[in-house]
Amino acid sequence: MSFTADARIVSRALDRFRLQAARRHSPVVVQPPIEELVRQLDLDGHAARGGLSGRRLAAFLDCYLRSATRLHHPSYMAHQVAVPHPSGSLASMVDGFTNNAMAIYEMGPSAAAIELWVLNWMIRKVGWQPMPYPREGAGEAPHAGGVLTHGGSLANLTALLAARSAVAPEAWERGTPADLAVLAPAESHYSIARAVSILGLGSAAIVALEVDDAGRILPDRIPAALDRVRRSGRRPMALVANACSTALGLFDRLKEIGAVCREQGVWLHVDGAHGASALLSPGTRDLLDGVELADSLSWDAHKLLRTPTLCAAVLARDARRLDGAFQQEASYLFHDKAQPGVDFIHRAVECTKAGLGLRFYTVLAALGEEGLARYVQSRFELARAAYDWMQSLADFECPFAPQSNILCFRLRGDDSRQIAIRDTLIADGSFHLSTAEVHGRRFLRATFMNPDSSMDDVRAMVESIRLAAGRS
Numbered sequence: 001m002s003f004t005a006d007a008r009i010v011s012r013a014l015d016r017f018r019l020q021a022a023r024r025h026s027p028v029v030v031q032p033p034i035e036e037l038v039r040q041l042d043l044d045g046h047a048a049r050g051g052l053s054g055r056r057l058a059a060f061l062d063c064y065l066r067s068a069t070r071l072h073h074p075s076y077m078a079h080q081v082a083v084p085h086p087s088g089s090l091a092s093m094v095d096g097f098t099n100n101a102m103a104i105y106e107m108g109p110s111a112a113a114i115e116l117w118v119l120n121w122m123i124r125k126v127g128w129q130p131m132p133y134p135r136e137g138a139g140e141a142p143h144a145g146g147v148l149t150h151g152g153s154l155a156n157l158t159a160l161l162a163a164r165s166a167v168a169p170e171a172w173e174r175g176t177p178a179d180l181a182v183l184a185p186a187e188s189h190y191s192i193a194r195a196v197s198i199l200g201l202g203s204a205a206i207v208a209l210e211v212d213d214a215g216r217i218l219p220d221r222i223p224a225a226l227d228r229v230r231r232s233g234r235r236p237m238a239l240v241a242n243a244c245s246t247a248l249g250l251f252d253r254l255k256e257i258g259a260v261c262r263e264q265g266v267w268l269h270v271d272g273a274h275g276a277s278a279l280l281s282p283g284t285r286d287l288l289d290g291v292e293l294a295d296s297l298s299w300d301a302h303k304l305l306r307t308p309t310l311c312a313a314v315l316a317r318d319a320r321r322l323d324g325a326f327q328q329e330a331s332y333l334f335h336d337k338a339q340p341g342v343d344f345i346h347r348a349v350e351c352t353k354a355g356l357g358l359r360f361y362t363v364l365a366a367l368g369e370e371g372l373a374r375y376v377q378s379r380f381e382l383a384r385a386a387y388d389w390m391q392s393l394a395d396f397e398c399p400f401a402p403q404s405n406i407l408c409f410r411l412r413g414d415d416s417r418q419i420a421i422r423d424t425l426i427a428d429g430s431f432h433l434s435t436a437e438v439h440g441r442r443f444l445r446a447t448f449m450n451p452d453s454s455m456d457d458v459r460a461m462v463e464s465i466r467l468a469a470g471r472s
């Protein structure tokens with residue numbers, strides 16, 4: 001069986017999968033027991049026999065797709081994972097086929113060119129100075145820098161590593177000094193706490209910033225917090241702000257926070273893994289007002305930019321700071337070489353790095369910048385419309401006005417009721433929601449990622465929740 005014939009089988013199966021989901025002809029999620037799936041997929045048999053191709057490939061794929069979660073279904077509202085645009089999915093295939101591990105230029109010049117272009121596109125959105133091409137004199141004029149990473153968690157780790165190297169350049173060789181502290185709101189994504197521990201600071205080095213009722217940093221309390229850190233004999237290594245937070249999707253006030261950090265000489269890292277995409281649309285851009293004051297920013301394309309997993313970026317206002325993050329030597333990779341491009345390996349945790357830029361670039365080129373901006377704005381507007389409508393429902397509580405495409409709410413009742421509702425919806429395959437704990441209370445959480453979800457779906461979701469509550 002030829003590659004082209006198998007590719008046709010795969011593309012037909014995927015198109016059917018997408019269309020059935022988009023037309024609501026299949027459940028949004030099914031979760032058979034894992035041992036049953038191992039058997040149904042005949043994993044032992046295929047591995048022993050080999051030759052998975054043609055009709056057997058088609059049957060295998062049918063079985064695989066039956067228990068694949070359908071992000072293309074308008075009832076998919078669970079997690080912050082992009083509903084991939086088909087152009088991006090094809091790009092993932094091209095990348096998988098060419099397998100250009102492009103961290104060094106010679107392993108993927110096209111992929112490296114796209115990575116540089118994508119990073120500069122993002123850098124311009126932030127309002128920073130883009131990276132010049134190497135032969136234009138990289139490193140001479142101050143400019144921003146970046147690298148694409150396999151996920152926002154690695155982007156956050158890389159940013160904090162750059163912050164550590166700015167504050168304690170000796171740390172790479174001698175280890176992390178014990179007096180460093182990282183200030184962050186408790187609402188920060190767990191990858192921040194992980195990064196702090198991975199960096200050897202220990203999670204006790206995290207100082208919780210004072211926040212408002214919705215978990216947003218109170219900028220006027222930052223100087224006192226910094227003062228307390230310094231008086232306790234510690235050095236602030238970085239302050240982390242959310243754009244936006246994971247649970248509630250709310251944005252910290254970056255302009256005020258940035259001004260305080262500048263004044264106090266503290267590295268500001270903005271975790272924009274989810275919300276930095278609001279920079280695209282004039283209608284949502286203001287949410288990130290002041291982001292240009294940050295020292296570093298994480299931004300995931302595989303969340304709000306319709307890009308298949310993974311494609312994240314870590315950007316730094318001053319490229320030299322990012323270059324300082326790693327000081328590794330590997331003689332077979334890192335050496336002066338006459339080459340017409342750039343290596344990204346110096347800035348990355350990863351050694352083998354996929355051509356991540358292509359999967360985002362093709363989406364951008366398919367939808368156009370305006371199309372992508374309209375998508376982001378429309379998802380934010382849907383969350384707002386759902387919130388406004390829920391205010392009129394006596395049996396629902398929806399206390400936090402959304403600023404993004406994330407909305408938390410609950411059917412009146414206790415925490416276990418919310419969990420039982422979600423489980424029932426998943427079991428009947430009607431809606432895929434997540435939950436989040438806010439102020440010690442469990443909320444249902446809708447993340448409007450699917451471009452086809454509408455208020456009709458929100459109304460149907462509310463009806464399904466009421467039915468599920470009656471049954472659970």
Ligand SMILES: Cc1ncc(COP(=O)(O)O)c(C=O)c1O
Binds near residue numbers: 191244246272273274
């Ligand atoms: C604010 C924030 N930062 C970081 C991450 C981690 O990103 P990734 O899943 O790409 O590692 C998430 C994931 O949801 C997030 O919401």
